[in-house]
Amino acid sequence: MAGPTSRRIRAVAALAWQANPAATTGAVILGVCAGLAPVVTAWLTKLVLDALARGDGAARLVPLAAGLAVTGLAVIVLPHVADYAQAQLRRDLRLLIYDRLFRAVNTHPGLSRFENPSFHDTLRLAYESSNNAPDRLVVGTLMIGQAVITLSGFVVTLLAVNWIMVAVIVVAALPSVRIQLVLSRERAEMMWDITPAMRRQIFYGDLLTRPEAAKEVRLFGLGDHLRGRMLREVRGINRAERDLDRRTLRSQGVMALLGSAVAGGGLLWAILSAASGGITVGDVTVFVAAVAGVQGALTTIVGQWADAHNALLMFGHYTQVVEAGPDLPVPADPAPLPALREGIDLRDVWFRYSHEHPWILRGVDLFIPAGRTVALVGVNGAGKSTIVKLLCRLYDPERGHVRWDGVDLRDTDPSRLRERIGAVFQDYMEYDLSAADNIRLGDLKAGDDRGRVQDSARQAGIHDALTALPRGYDTMLSRIFGDRDDQSGVALSGGQWQRLALARAFMRRRQDLLILDEPSSGLDAEAEHEVHTSLRRYRGDRTSVLISHRLGTVRDADLIVVLSGGQIIERGTHEELMAAGGEYARLFTLQASGYDSPGDGRSPGDGRSSGDGRAQEAEGPGSPDGSPPGREPGAEAGLTDGDSPRTATPNTRSAGR
Numbered sequence: 296m297a298g299p300t301s302r303r304i305r306a307v308a309a310l311a312w313q314a315n316p317a318a319t320t321g322a323v324i325l326g327v328c329a330g331l332a333p334v335v336t337a338w339l340t341k342l343v344l345d346a347l348a349r350g351d352g353a354a355r356l357v358p359l360a361a362g363l364a365v366t367g368l369a370v371i372v373l374p375h376v377a378d379y380a381q382a383q384l385r386r387d388l389r390l391l392i393y394d395r396l397f398r399a400v401n402t403h404p405g406l407s408r409f410e411n412p413s414f415h416d417t418l419r420l421a422y423e424s425s426n427n428a429p430d431r432l433v434v435g436t437l438m439i440g441q442a443v444i445t446l447s448g449f450v451v452t453l454l455a456v457n458w459i460m461v462a463v464i465v466v467a468a469l470p471s472v473r474i475q476l477v478l479s480r481e482r483a484e485m486m487w488d489i490t491p492a493m494r495r496q497i498f499y500g501d502l503l504t505r506p507e508a509a510k511e512v513r514l515f516g517l518g519d520h521l522r523g524r525m526l527r528e529v530r531g532i533n534r535a536e537r538d539l540d541r542r543t544l545r546s547q548g549v550m551a552l553l554g555s556a557v558a559g560g561g562l563l564w565a566i567l568s569a570a571s572g573g574i575t576v577g578d579v580t581v582f583v584a585a586v587a588g589v590q591g592a593l594t595t596i597v598g599q600w601a602d603a604h605n606a607l608l609m610f611g612h613y614t615q616v617v618e619a620g621p622d623l624p625v626p627a628d629p630a631p632l633p634a635l636r637e638g639i640d641l642r643d644v645w646f647r648y649s650h651e652h653p654w655i656l657r658g659v660d661l662f663i664p665a666g667r668t669v670a671l672v673g674v675n676g677a678g679k680s681t682i683v684k685l686l687c688r689l690y691d692p693e694r695g696h697v698r699w700d701g702v703d704l705r706d707t708d709p710s711r712l713r714e715r716i717g718a719v720f721q722d723y724m725e726y727d728l729s730a731a732d733n734i735r736l737g738d739l740k741a742g743d744d745r746g747r748v749q750d751s752a753r754q755a756g757i758h759d760a761l762t763a764l765p766r767g768y769d770t771m772l773s774r775i776f777g778d779r780d781d782q783s784g785v786a787l788s789g790g791q792w793q794r795l796a797l798a799r800a801f802m803r804r805r806q807d808l809l810i811l812d813e814p815s816s817g818l819d820a821e822a823e824h825e826v827h828t829s830l831r832r833y834r835g836d837r838t839s840v841l842i843s844h845r846l847g848t849v850r851d852a853d854l855i856v857v858l859s860g861g862q863i864i865e866r867g868t869h870e871e872l873m874a875a876g877g878e879y880a881r882l883f884t885l886q887a888s889g890y891d892s893p894g895d896g897r898s899p900g901d902g903r904s905s906g907d908g909r910a911q912e913a914e915g916p917g918s919p920d921g922s923p924p925g926r927e928p929g930a931e932a933g934l935t936d937g938d939s940p941r942t943a944t945p946n947t948r949s950a951g952r
């Protein structure tokens with residue numbers, strides 16, 4: 296047997312034992328008894344018939360009849376008890392396997408594996424095979440064991456009557472074994488081949504049913520188009536399955552014909568031999584039972600062997616995921632990561648998402664001093680969010696270093712690093728959980744501290760909205776995942792979700808680095824002002840990295856860095872950059888010109904130049920051109936390359952998830 300195969304069999308046996316030793320032992324013992332029962336029954340039947348033919352008395356017949364009654368009972372009862380033990384084993388095994396699989400998934404600290412289509416397919420098949428492959432293997436092995444016992448018993452029986460018959464049956468079964476194994480391999484390969492199509496089919500089906508997508512699907516009339524695409528994938532999957540089913544049917548038909556011919560020939564021989572007095576009537580019954588028993592056992596062995604073989608191949612995906620190891624190297628002895636004292640240093644950082652992708656960061660040098668706020672600005676795709684991902688060590692740079700007080704992040708344990716970071720990502724999550732849970736996830740260590748959850752919500756300006764929900768903080772923020780009889784689930788607005796994401800970040804009280812990637816893109820003007828005032832207070836003297844396309848909100852940063860094409864092209868304070876008259880000044884002026892009345896000369900940032908967060912209020916409810924305070928219509932023409940997706944439609948993010 297091939298190395299990986301025997302390794303996988305041992306792995307499954309070990310898993311079964313770890314999952315439930317009692318059920319495993321019970322299933323094995325019951326399997327042995329169930330395997331022997333038909334053989335014992337056949338022998339007892341022969342003995343009874345021969346005793347009757349000889350005219351033996353009750354003293355000989357009664358014990359035989361009693362033995363037959365007991366084995367008959369065993370034949371009826373044992374399979375049910377064995378089923379129960381196997382079902383118990385199957386459930387415990389599934390629990391253990393899911394635990395191992397998702398533990399393994401959680402050991403990938405980075406993102407690269409999750410963006411790799413091949414890993415996705417492996418993961419998907421691992422998940423599916425976790426559900427049934429191990430128990431197919433365990434149950435299959437038990438059934439094979441049981442069938443082998445039955446087979447051995449009947450082979451011994453048949454040898455006593457006609458050894459040539461044994462040879463014919465066994466030789467006739469060999470091609471069947473071979474064909475079944477080939478087919479099982481082909482089935483496993485077919486499953487791998489159709490997985491991308493299944494993935495796409497699920498994606499289209501999802502789009503057709505997800506509430507987030509329903510709006511666009513209806514507005515753009517995409518329903519039939521997406522249904523057509525989904526059906527095309529299903530047809531492809533059906534074609535692949537049908538081709539294999541046809542091959543299976545053809546070979547099984549040939550095997551069945553061969554089996555019938557052998558059994559028919561044997562029966563003819565037995566009847567003719569009995570007629571000429573060569574064998575007894577009892578011999579005929581045991582012979583007929585043995586031929587059927589051997590063929591049945593062989594069919595079970597071949598079928599279960601093929602299924603177990605297929606399960607074993609599928610189980611290979613599980614072992615591949617479980618044995619994959621972390622996607623980022625985690626040192627055995629990680630460097631300690633004390634509170635940030637000096638700063639984070641990006642030195643000559645080069646990064647691309649894979650070797651097939653272009654460089655996204657090209658030699659970035661940036662020092663983020665402890666206790667200061669650094670703003671990253673630049674057009675869409677300049678690489679701002681990528682820098683954030685490197686700061687969180689979701690990826691490692693391909694060249695260069697990111698150092699935390701001189702410690703290379705590669706030498707640290709990513710989970711320790713992330714405990715020191717609080718973040719609101721541009722593509723924050725909307726969890727289909729209660730409002731309280733959505734916030735609590737920001738710091739699980741806080742446990743059930745409702746006071747802290749509410750404080751964070753207040754800071755993010757969402758407390759009043761949450762208390763007004765049908766079940767307050769316990770309201771499900773989902774229309775589809777609540778209890779079936781509970782219609783109180785709500786859908787929040789885009790801006791409300793963003794505030795919730797902020798509240799989640801505020802749950803972390805003592806982090807060293809605060810990352811805010813477009814924290815207010817979906818907020819109304821008043822809310823944005825409120826949130827930025829709150830953020831300024833919250834940032835305090837924390838080290839912060841702020842990304843925003845609305846330049847008015849970053850002007851009070853200690854350092855503003857302008858990125859373009861993965862390189863830093865300007866850096867300085869707002870005043871320095873404006874005085875330099877470069878890209879930042881051009882973009883800021885462009886935004887301001889869209890905001891000001893002709894000839895007014897004020898910029899959106901002018902009212903906030905004190906940087907204390909109150910100055911913006913000086914703009915009052917009506918800005919010079921009648922726009923609401925804090926709103927910067929010029930954004931459309933500025934840092935967003937003209938398409939301004941996040942400022943205009945903050946909720947489009949959820950459609951892409």
Ligand SMILES: Nc1ncnc2c1ncn2[C@@H]1O[C@H](COP(=O)(O)OP(=O)(O)OP(=O)(O)O)[C@@H](O)[C@H]1O
Nearest residue numbers: 410648652655673674675676677678679680681682
């Ligand atoms: N996971 C990924 N895989 C491959 N390419 C990616 C990935 N994430 C981002 N990119 C690419 O990297 C480039 C930089 O993306 P990034 O999100 O860092 O830009 P950004 O400056 O934050 O843009 P925006 O202002 O639109 O948020 C883009 O061209 C993008 O297509």
